[in-house]
Amino acid sequence: MIGVELRKLALRPRVWLSIGLLCLLPALVAVLLSVSDLAPPPGQGGAFLSAVLRNGALYPAAALAMVLPVFLPLAVAVFAGDAIAGEAATGTLRYLLVRPVARPRVLVAKLVALAVFTVLAVLVVAVTSLVVGLVLFGTGAEAVGQASAATSLSGIDLSPGELAVRMAAAIGYIVVSMVGFGSIALFFSTLSDSAIGAALAALAVLIASSIMETLQAAAAIKPYLPTNYWLSWIDFFRDPVFWDNIDKGLLLQAGYIVLFFGAAWANFASKDITS
């Protein structure tokens, strides 16, 4: 079942189209930065944006900071929202279940496909951004005349190896965050026969969570909002690594995955399939 889902994932043009669109924004920003040579003022703009002009090896981090708040969750919401509702809308859900395949297995396969899609999307964004960053901004070696290292947020030099390890950890964290959010969309997908409706419901959660994060009145529930720790992957680039929010973020997303995947299972397993 998982193999079937992964094959579908690989063969769907819209999957690659959405990943391609995700790569477009960072590439466009890189070109603009490169042409204008204008970094955001210190302390402003997206994370790492002010640093990429000095070292293009950091551009994957800047690119992830760009796509994470909206575009990546949008792609995840569309993908996860389509998982069950899309099959129901096209009338393939009935055929999928009469094979026979247990419904929980279908859901697990959908969740695995969602995780693979997220890994794929984040990796492609990171790799294309690295290429774009190195081509447009170089590694800083041109300026200092020797092999250059990327600078961490705390000022220490990061060797290429250290940078790669921290980037891999950041990618892992982002994937977990997106799977947590995707679980919400997957649950909505079991409630409806409309993939767009499920995606929009998940996006409504995203927007509501983002708005409440900025409200001081919502301080009590802020630690439980799904988006609250999304940007904590940046903490991998501090020295010492700032684990506090990373740990909390992973725990929170694990909670969302368990609860919303559980809710999706409870609903889908006993749902009347009519289409």
Place this chain on the structure above:
Amino acid sequence: MAGVRSRGLWRWAVVVSAAVLVLGVPVVVTAVTEPTGTVEATGLRERVVRSADVPYQGVSVVQGALPLPELPKLEDVSRLLTGVTTVRSWYRSPDRWRFDVVSTAGERDTYRTPDGEFVWDYGADQVTRLVGTAPVRLPRAGDLLPPDLARRLLATASGDVVTALDARSVAGRRADGLRLVPADPATTIGQVDVWADSGTGVPLRVEVTPRGAARPILVTAFDRFTPGPPDDGVLVPDVGRSSGYAVVEAPDIAGALGFLGGDPPQTSLAGRPLREADGAGVRGVGVYGTGLSSFVALPVPRDVGAQAADAGAKAGGGDVTVPNGRIVSLSVSPLSVVIARSAVARRWYLLVGMVDTSVLRTAATELIALPRRGR
């Protein structure tokens, strides 16, 4: 159909139970482990004041709610006093510490070493070494860490009575509490609540509430606190070779104010005696009154005074012309500021303190009536 529904119900029961477990366990654990009881407040105050030598490391959150406008060139200060700031800190001793102000846009780290002070600014990609000690500087996040803020407030208000508060859990540790209520009715501070670590006496949480307010205007608390010395490695700035390095001298504020003539401060203002004649080591700066109701009065250059008065008036401050000059007063609870121009002596004065603006206005009226002294 009924069978399908009942099968569905047990699944939902499992999910709801899991949700209750996930959400409820932390609440129950917190309620069960919440410490109770009080300790003798005066003894606790002594422990807090003496805790400057206790090493620790941790993460604090500073939440300011002062109704400050966005101040030009002072964005860092207004952000600190009006929003939420996360600070990581490593503290070994009064002359060996580090604190980082972290945000999603970068971080700004301040190191104190025996060789001086270093500031790393990620946005500027530069480390700056400060040579000398600035007698006066703007407030920064390190000043609002629970240990620093609590020690400063309790030392300032050493004459005021403290009472015990119930212990509470802060950063997962038992913290004993005390409340300081300033006796002077002229101060704008209503109360200061401090909770200090039972084991070490290091303050873990401080709440400052203005007089007459129902809620604190400043809350600073550890989210994580670990007693014990931090690694030496984190206390030394280790900045990459591609980053910038600058050395700056501590600003010569004493010199800047000295050209004003450096008249000695008045022996009393607004009925409050002069407590310190050369405040922060700067000639001409007078500190008046005692405890949290003390205030500072200093002469300032004409351009600084004029700009500050205009900014204060635009920010909604009271701007009145009096027989001997002009007085602009601004109250940003709990802080009061008065800028005064003396038409008699052709001087500008700045008065700042956590006292009622009427006290500062009285003091300003006395100052601007002083005759011009010969040079």
